[in-house]
Amino acid sequence: MAKPARAVRKMDAPPWLALRGSPLSDDEFHGKVSTTSWIPRLEYGWDAGIAISRFLEGLKAGKILGVRCRVCGRTVTPPRAFCELDFRPMDDWVELADTATINTYSICYVTWDLKPLRKPQIPAVVEIDGTTPRVGFLHLIGGVNGSSVEAIRKQLRVGMPVRAVWKKPHQRAGAITDILYFEPVKRHPER
Amino acid sequence: MKRKPRRKVAVIGAGLSLFMRRALETGKELSYYAASQALETAGVRLKDIQAVVMATAPDAFDGVHMKGDWLLDGAGGVRKPYTRAYVGGGSGVFSIISGWTLVASGLFDLVLVVGEEKMSSCQPHPQGAFLTIFDHTIERPLGPNLLWIFSLEQHRYMSSYGIRNEDIALVSVKNKRNALNHPAAQVAANLSVKDVLASDVVAWPVHRLMVSPVSDGAAAIVLAAEHVARRLSEKPVWVQGVGWSLDTSYWGNRDLAYPRYVERAARMAYGMAGISEPRKEIHIAEPYDPFAYKELHHLEGLLLADRGKAPDDLARGRFDRTGELPTCPSGGLMGVGNPIAAAGVMKVCELFWQLRGEAGARQIPGNPERGVAQAWGDLMQIGTVAVLGVH
Ligand SMILES: [Zn+2]
Numbered sequence: 001m002a003k004p005a006r007a008v009r010k011m012d013a014p015p016w017l018a019l020r021g022s023p024l025s026d027d028e029f030h031g032k033v034s035t036t037s038w039i040p041r042l043e044y045g046w047d048a049g050i051a052i053s054r055f056l057e058g059l060k061a062g063k064i065l066g067v068r069c070r071v072c073g074r075t076v077t078p079p080r081a082f083c084e085l086d087f088r089p090m091d092d093w094v095e096l097a098d099t100a101t102i103n104t105y106s107i108c109y110v111t112w113d114l115k116p117l118r119k120p121q122i123p124a125v126v127e128i129d130g131t132t133p134r135v136g137f138l139h140l141i142g143g144v145n146g147s148s149v150e151a152i153r154k155q156l157r158v159g160m161p162v163r164a165v166w167k168k169p170h171q172r173a174g175a176i177t178d179i180l181y182f183e184p185v186k187r188h189p190e191r
Numbered sequence: 192m193k194r195k196p197r198r199k200v201a202v203i204g205a206g207l208s209l210f211m212r213r214a215l216e217t218g219k220e221l222s223y224y225a226a227s228q229a230l231e232t233a234g235v236r237l238k239d240i241q242a243v244v245m246a247t248a249p250d251a252f253d254g255v256h257m258k259g260d261w262l263l264d265g266a267g268g269v270r271k272p273y274t275r276a277y278v279g280g281g282s283g284v285f286s287i288i289s290g291w292t293l294v295a296s297g298l299f300d301l302v303l304v305v306g307e308e309k310m311s312s313c314q315p316h317p318q319g320a321f322l323t324i325f326d327h328t329i330e331r332p333l334g335p336n337l338l339w340i341f342s343l344e345q346h347r348y349m350s351s352y353g354i355r356n357e358d359i360a361l362v363s364v365k366n367k368r369n370a371l372n373h374p375a376a377q378v379a380a381n382l383s384v385k386d387v388l389a390s391d392v393v394a395w396p397v398h399r400l401m402v403s404p405v406s407d408g409a410a411a412i413v414l415a416a417e418h419v420a421r422r423l424s425e426k427p428v429w430v431q432g433v434g435w436s437l438d439t440s441y442w443g444n445r446d447l448a449y450p451r452y453v454e455r456a457a458r459m460a461y462g463m464a465g466i467s468e469p470r471k472e473i474h475i476a477e478p479y480d481p482f483a484y485k486e487l488h489h490l491e492g493l494l495l496a497d498r499g500k501a502p503d504d505l506a507r508g509r510f511d512r513t514g515e516l517p518t519c520p521s522g523g524l525m526g527v528g529n530p531i532a533a534a535g536v537m538k539v540c541e542l543f544w545q546l547r548g549e550a551g552a553r554q555i556p557g558n559p560e561r562g563v564a565q566a567w568g569d570l571m572q573i574g575t576v577a578v579l580g581v582h
Contacts, residue, residue: 015205015206015207015228015232015540015544016232017206017228017231017232019207019208019209019224019228019374019375020208020209020216020224021208021209021210021211021214021216021221021224021375021407021408022211022214022215022216023209023211023212023213023214023215024211024213024214024215025213026213028215029213029311033215037314038254040254044327046327046328048328049328052328052329055329056328076441076444078329080441084439084441103347103443103447104343104344104346104347104350104447105343105346106338106339106342106343106346106394106395106396106397107342107392107394107395108336108338108339108342108393108394108395109391109392109393109394109395110336110338110393110394111336112316112318112319112321112322112336112337113315113316113318113319114316114318114393121334123333123335123339123342123343124343125343125347125443125447134444134445134446135443135444136443136444137329137441137443137444138329138330138333138335138339138443139333140333149392149395153395157350158346158347158350159350175332176328176329176330176332176333177332177333
């Protein structure tokens with residue numbers, strides 16, 4: 001057992017009593033101090049549910065489906081079986097456009113365990129045209145050039161219109177990834 | 192608040208362990224350090240404690256299912272009514288709210304509240320434990336990680352109000368500097384805005400030095416009913432109001448520029464505390480700051496700054512330790528560290544010492560009489576708020 005570098009720290013501050021704790025270095029953690037490890041293996045078979053199942057079937061057919069609440073009038077996607085505010089069924093199904101507006105985006109350069117990504121991911125909250133304002137959902141932005149913050153920010157801004165880029169019909173699996181990403185809508189100068 | 196609780200509840204003792212990147216101690220041992228210190232400073236023994244509330248965040252950090260029960264021994268909960276309070280990052284302040292309900296209701300006179308987190312066990316990075324907060328069907332296939340929701344929210348906040356990243360980096364500078372005087376601090380430093388913005392971009396607009404660290408640590412307080420507090424303590428600090436509120440788990444449906452759930456929680460706590468003008472009546476704030484922008488976001492939700500204007504207030508020194516409304520004088524999560532549930536309790540410990548005028552080198556001037564602590568978490572949907580004061 002390694003002897004901790006510093007087991008107590010006294011300071012001219014409350015709680016006046018010495019604070020206890022034994023910080024370990026990386027070196028101590030990975031070897032010198034007894035450590036055991038365990039890699040969990042858990043598998044789940046998730047049901048998509050009533051509303052999302054129908055939404056996924058829509059994606060497979062190249063359509064973005066939403067639902068409207070007959071009480072509060074909100075139109076949302078991804079759909080849900082009931083309105084969480086009114087506690088009524090949300091069963092007025094509508095087919096939405098596959099265009100959207102960027103509510104916010106980020107440029108992510110690391111994986112979840114902080115390994116660097118050479119090509120950044122660009123997650124975004126997008127508001128699908130036809131839904132109630134601020135009813136956004138998570139997806140990815142693509143179709144932009146470069147990988148630096150500066151280069152990407154030149155091509156994207158909050159409020160920008162985007163359009164879904166779909167997988168080819170035979171490749172679609174009825175999954176959120178049937179939409180590959182959303183890309184900026186090209187402006188036509190003649191319009 | 193139409194109903195007011197009948198019994199007054201006070202904090203009469205507080206304790207901490209060191210906050211560390213990686214501790215040799217187990218979660219039980221860390222809990223014992225903080226809990227025993229809180230008991231000692233309150234002048235009570237474990238056998239006097241009638242109930243225990245324990246806050247600790249995801250089981251997945253420790254790889255121990257039902258870890259609240261597992262930590263029981265370290266929290267002093269053996270053979271007592273024991274509750275785990277768990278609302279993710281909001282747990283620390285929620286545990287005080289839970290403890291308060293037990294005393295205010297008249298059920299118990301002395302309750303120990305312990306917050307603990309040991310994040311370092313989770314390999315290769317505790318962010319792995321957060322991957323499962325995303326919806327399994329419509330979000331996880333996109334490959335999200337926890338940084339996304341923060342970076343997306345920060346960008347929405349910035350774009351809604353025209354806030355620059357320099358303005359946000361200043362939170363890291365202030366809190367890491369404040370933490371230089373905190374005995375438990377893990378990541379105290381004297382940095383400039385330039386240093387913060389020169390650190391790697393992890394998920395633009397978030398830079399590495401705008402993120403709180405992975406931490407191990409524990410914190411605890413002792414709560415007492417009025418008649419007991421007056422007997423045991425010369426300077427009890429009263430829990431004047433508590434509030435909490437959760438927003439929808441469809442997080443993309445929320446207004447990401449403004450934490451409405453924090454406002455709801457704050458209004459509940461202020462109502463109970465009889466506060467009508469929070470900016471005049473609150474002298475010190477410990478808003479939750481796991482990411483630099485969150486302190487500003489939360490100060491607005493707490494109605495302590497105008498929407499989109501907290502960065503301006505910060506830049507003109509309003510939130511400095513010697514400013515008009517010192518915020519995170521402890522050093523916060525950005526400076527002291529972020530052992531999740533323990534960090535929220537640490538904020539209440541700080542109010543306890545500051546309001547007693549005992550914060551040493553961290554003491555804010557002007558004999559503060561009332562402070563607010565706030566935490567936030569779950570799928571960034573909860574606000575937990577506690578107002579403490581000397582009267
Ligand atoms: Zn509705």
